[in-house]
């Protein structure tokens with residue numbers, strides 16, 4: 001299973017996926033890592049690991065379409081089975097998403113459909129929910145809205161701050177992303193409406 005990683009920052013989800021592959025827990029290969037922000041920890045790690053690493057600073061492009069065109073070219077050359085958004089802080093246009101239907105994954109730090117968008121952990125805390133968590137989902141044309149592959153939950157503690165809750169959710173994100181990718185590696189995925197099912201193929 002060939003994976004392309006898109007990221008914008010620290011890249012801890014990318015690191016977790018890479019570690020799972022390196023330790024044999026996940027049968028996959030990272031064929032490219034693309035960042036839209038220069039100098040971030042995620043892309044530096046990718047370079048240090050010797051992976052094909054590309055920085056396409058969106059600020060250097062005249063439009064979203066022009067940036068996506070360049071990202072799309074890299075992806076087409078890398079021929080991934082799945083495009084993995086790992087903290088990629090940029091909306092993808094419907095045209096881009098439609099090029100890889102049910103083949104782009106995202107991770108979001110809430111139990112979707114609750115708390116889409118940025119600041120999800122702080123919003124969950126402010127709302128007073130007792131259970132928070134994370135969601136791995138396919139990307140469609142709407143924000144944090146596509147069919148769900150895996151969710152993991154986290155208990156909200158009375159003394160939690162946005163930082164402590166985010167840190168505990170992040171631990172579960174790393175597990176959830178690897179779990180979702182393991183399922184995709186081992187099974188044939190079926191998407192019916194919003195529902196995702198996995199047929200064991202081996």
Ligand code: GRF
Nearest residue numbers: 010011012013087107108109
């Ligand atoms: C994670 O919280 C993820 O859920 C969100 O962005 C953050 C990325 O963290 N989409 P990292 O760059 O993988 O460490």
